[in-house]
Amino acid sequence: MHDSLLDVCDLKVGFRTSDGYVEAVKGVSLTLGRERLAIVGESGSGKSMTVRSLIGLAGHNAIVSARHARFGETDLLSLSDRELSAVRGHRIAMVVQDPRQGLNPVQTAGRQVGEMLRMHRRTRRHDMRNAVEMLLDEVHIRDPRRVFDLYPHELSGGMAQRVMVAMMLAGGPDILIADEATSALDAVVQRHILELIDEQVRLRGMGLILISHDLELVSDFADRIMVMYAGRTVETFAAGQGYGSVRHPYTRGLIACVPSLDRPGQCLPVLTRDPEWAR
Ligand SMILES: Nc1ncnc2c1ncn2[C@@H]1O[C@H](COP(=O)(O)OP(=O)(O)OP(=O)(O)O)[C@@H](O)[C@H]1O
Helix, strand or coil: CCCCCCCEEEEEEEEEECCEEEEEEEEEEEEEECCCCEECCCCCCCCCHHHHHCCCCCCCCEEEEEEEEEEEEEEEEHHHHHHHHHHHHEEEEEEEECCCHHHCCCCHHHHHHHHHHHHHHCCHHHHHHCCCCCCCCEEEECCCHHCCCCCHHHHCCHHHHHHHHHHHHHCHHHHHHHCCCCCCCCHHEEEEHHHHHHHHHHHCCCCCEEECHHHHHHHHCEEEEEEEEEEEEEEECCCCCCCCCCCCHHHHHHHHHHCCCCCCCCCCCCCCCCHHHHC
């Protein structure tokens, strides 16, 4: 915690659109050490833009500002495109929702992981196959030798996401961002991928930002939970200590909507909103 990786203050992200200016992130502050921070909130609340804007992935029409956005000693918002691209993957890596979108359909899984290793670790060509197979083994892919030669369409969703995680780990990043990294997978595979990410984050001492709309799922894999609503942080609280300390009515509403096995047949409430929360 004391070893601060990210320190962001008053981050704003807006877009110039044909309908005028849209403010998607309205002054968010956050810090991240070598710990696991989950950002939860409904669709459009600004979760992705909060992190994407920090690594230059907010889009060409985005206007990003902050009082400061420090990654260690580096001011992320003052970096050139080239410098940001060096930070991405190598220092801050992101696993996205649909692994097959992130993978090149005409290259084998092994070659793609190998490319990342070569780019970030300068692995020699003849050591490549071994290094890739070791990395595939680390993400618990059974039979890495066989999987090395498979194309993305030959991988299951869960396997493809493991390959993506391997690619993102190849650069030895300090921070891993998982942006709805398991939403496209079924419930059992979701957990397995989150367990894998969790294991690697602990083993490698990385910081993790876990973005999700599923409060219940991420609570098991986070140290702190930050709740966003309409572009703002409404509340940040420690995970794993129950929800007793939660104050904001939106967060309380989210918690009330989580189904419980102890109360079968229980009618879940509809999440109510107050226009005041967005001001
Ligand atoms: N390029 C863009 N131009 C205009 N508006 C955008 C652009 N990209 C994102 N937005 C808007 O910014 C807001 C925040 O988007 P963001 O992707 O951060 O939401 P999110 O909380 O991550 O939602 P989801 O869970 O659906 O991904 C949304 O209202 C979205 O429509």
